[in-house]
Amino acid sequence: xxxxxxxxxxxxxxxxxxxxxxxxxxxxxxxxxxxxxxxxxxxxxxxxxxxxxxxxxxxxxxxxxxxxxxxxxxxxxxxxxxxxxxxxxxxxxxxxxxxxxxxxxxxxxxxxxxxxxxxxxxxxxxxxxxxxxxxxxxxxxxxxxxxxxxxxxxxxxxxxxxxxxxxxxxxxxxxxxxxxxxxxxxxxxxxxxxxxxxxxxxxxxxxxxxxxxxxxxxxxxxxxxxxxxxxxxxxxxxxxxxxxxxxxxxxxxxxxxxxxxxxxxxxxxxxxxxxxxxxxxxxxxxxxxxxxxxxxxxxxxxxxxxxxxxx
Amino acid sequence: xxxxxxxxxxxxxxxxxxxxxxxxxxxxxxxxxxxxxxxxxxxxxxxxxxxxxxxxxxxxxxxxxxxxxxxxxxxxxxxxxxxxxxxxxxxxxxxxxxxxxxxxxxxxxxxxxxxxxxxxxxxxxxxxxxxxxxxxxxxxxxxxxxxxxxxxxxxxxxxxxxxxxxxxxxxxxxxxxxxxxxxxxxxxxxxxxxxxxxxxxxxxxxxxxxxxxxxxxxxxxxxxxxxxxxxxxxxxxxxxxxxxxxxxxxxxxxxxxxxxxxxxxxxxxxxxxxx
Numbered sequence: 001x002x003x004x005x006x007x008x009x010x011x012x013x014x015x016x017x018x019x020x021x022x023x024x025x026x027x028x029x030x031x032x033x034x035x036x037x038x039x040x041x042x043x044x045x046x047x048x049x050x051x052x053x054x055x056x057x058x059x060x061x062x063x064x065x066x067x068x069x070x071x072x073x074x075x076x077x078x079x080x081x082x083x084x085x086x087x088x089x090x091x092x093x094x095x096x097x098x099x100x101x102x103x104x105x106x107x108x109x110x111x112x113x114x115x116x117x118x119x120x121x122x123x124x125x126x127x128x129x130x131x132x133x134x135x136x137x138x139x140x141x142x143x144x145x146x147x148x149x150x151x152x153x154x155x156x157x158x159x160x161x162x163x164x165x166x167x168x169x170x171x172x173x174x175x176x177x178x179x180x181x182x183x184x185x186x187x188x189x190x191x192x193x194x195x196x197x198x199x200x201x202x203x204x205x206x207x208x209x210x211x212x213x214x215x216x217x218x219x220x221x222x223x224x225x226x227x228x229x230x231x232x233x234x235x236x237x238x239x240x241x242x243x244x245x246x247x248x249x250x251x252x253x254x255x256x257x258x259x260x261x262x263x264x265x266x267x268x269x270x271x272x273x274x275x276x277x278x279x280x281x282x283x284x285x286x287x288x289x290x291x292x293x294x295x296x297x298x299x300x301x302x303x304x305x306x307x308x309x310x311x
Numbered sequence: 312x313x314x315x316x317x318x319x320x321x322x323x324x325x326x327x328x329x330x331x332x333x334x335x336x337x338x339x340x341x342x343x344x345x346x347x348x349x350x351x352x353x354x355x356x357x358x359x360x361x362x363x364x365x366x367x368x369x370x371x372x373x374x375x376x377x378x379x380x381x382x383x384x385x386x387x388x389x390x391x392x393x394x395x396x397x398x399x400x401x402x403x404x405x406x407x408x409x410x411x412x413x414x415x416x417x418x419x420x421x422x423x424x425x426x427x428x429x430x431x432x433x434x435x436x437x438x439x440x441x442x443x444x445x446x447x448x449x450x451x452x453x454x455x456x457x458x459x460x461x462x463x464x465x466x467x468x469x470x471x472x473x474x475x476x477x478x479x480x481x482x483x484x485x486x487x488x489x490x491x492x493x494x495x496x497x498x499x500x501x502x503x504x505x506x507x508x509x510x511x512x513x514x515x516x517x518x519x520x521x522x523x524x525x526x527x528x529x530x531x532x533x534x535x536x537x538x539x540x541x542x543x544x545x546x547x548x549x550x551x552x553x554x555x556x557x558x559x560x561x562x563x564x565x566x567x568x569x570x571x572x573x574x575x576x577x578x579x580x581x582x583x584x585x586x
């Protein structure tokens with residue numbers, strides 16, 4: 001039993017399609033998520049990310065295909081017992097406006113069997129202690145999001161579903177949020193996060209799943225996606241004033257130089273050629289003052305896959 | 312069970328917070344007060360207890376008011392949470408869908424119980440103490456309060472059914488008003504119309520009794536006007552109901568079915584509902 005839970009994926013989707021009326025929201029989705037992974041779903045609005053999460057949560061059922069979470073159908077009533085160790089933050093989370101922040105959290109804590117102490121701690125962590133006695137109706141969007149985060153963190157969840165979690169959070173809270181996620185991950189939690197904020201999520205996730213119009217168009221670690229996308233690595237060389245043109249000549253025509261300034265040169269190469277290019281730059285000796293290497297960013301990778309699908 | 316109580320307590324708390332309970336208490340108390348004052352006039356000539364008179368007049372008006380209060384409490388229960396998006400979050404917690412419905416139901420019934428106990432029971436108790444009136448027939452009065460709660464429970468259950476069927480709150484309001492009109496006004500009106508036109512007396516006594524039995528409001532009315540002798544004599548209905556086969560057991564059974572069936576229907580629809 002223990003062994004099974006280690007080997008089996010926590011979440012497994014096979015051939016999953018979902019249609020609402022005539023509209024196809026997801027088609028032929030295959031996705032396995034292993035224990036301890038942090039998987040980020042990336043895609044435009046309406047690409048099917050929220051539907052994917054709802055399927056995993058058992059809030060809706062697939063039109064065809066199989067969804068399994070922790071070895072069972074999440075839409076079955078028997079799966080409800082697992083919810084004690086789940087945390088969910090829906091997109092643009094809503095609460096009963098007439099309740100105060102602390103009443104809302106206490107209500108959810110009771111359902112999850114967490115202690116009132118947990119509530120106080122969480123309110124403190126997300127910075128809502130001062131507003132805990134105020135009605136949620138008076139909260140700003142960011143405050144609601146913070147309360148949403150707090151409820152998702154109740155009871156130290158092992159499995160997190162976070163739909164656009166950093167939406168409406170200010171930068172310092174975003175940091176705090178990622179720290180919280182990291183702490184849960186160190187304790188062995190698994191999470192599924194949908195996000196638009198590609199630049200900030202880039203360093204935090206194990207795996208990215210790019211979704212477009214209900215289809216998975218790419219999936220893998222950041223490195224794997226870079227390789228699949230075959231996007232160029234950019235470099236920037238600083239040279240002494242006036243020497244840029246000379247350096248460009250010495251590098252030769254085999255290297256793709258995109259821009260020559262007075263003291264800088266910009267060039268690009270494929271990842272596989274990177275070391276060779278760096279060595280050649282090294283051979284230039286003292287004429288090169290500095291070298292900056294910029295690997296492709298997640299949003300470039302994302303755009304690449306999006307455009308490839310479009311063409 | 313613990314989950315159900317957590318959910319019920321939240322509804323109860325909401326009821327206190329948004330002054331729902333307070334409003335319902337005031338309305339019921341005013342009704343009880345006015346009817347007792349007006350109703351005390353005829354007690355002089357006929358020897359009946361004041362409480363029996365109160366039961367007759369309160370039951371006749373509760374039949375309109377209690378369903379209205381119950382529907383206003385319940386029409387929003389499901390559709391409101393779907394529309395605001397709070398249902399999605401609630402379902403990600405360790406609660407089953409039947410626990411949600413039963414929990415809400417329990418909470419709303421408790422709200423109504425408090426309103427009836429204080430509004431009807433409290434008012435009557437104070438009046439009896441102040442005027443020094445007799446407490447003869449208090450059983451009928453308590454039974455009237457209990458059956459009012461049952462009638463309320465019927466319309467809370469019906470309200471949930473509406474609330475789980477429709478997609479928008481506005482539709483739920485309309486449907487709730489429609490339900491009220493059909494069950495409280497139109498059904499009796501049509502039945503009365505058919506009876507007046509029925510010159511050849513094709514509608515047998517049994518059929519008529521059955522038609523009364525399947526309407527929760529009529530079951531409630533007959534239950535209150537026939538169960539206790541003092542009341543039925545004062546209402547001029549002595550023996551009529553039991554002769555027609557409308558015994559207490561049947562009437563209570565009818566009300567119970569009207570609670571259970573809509574609740575089950577609402578639950579089945581909720582189970583199938585995708586978010």
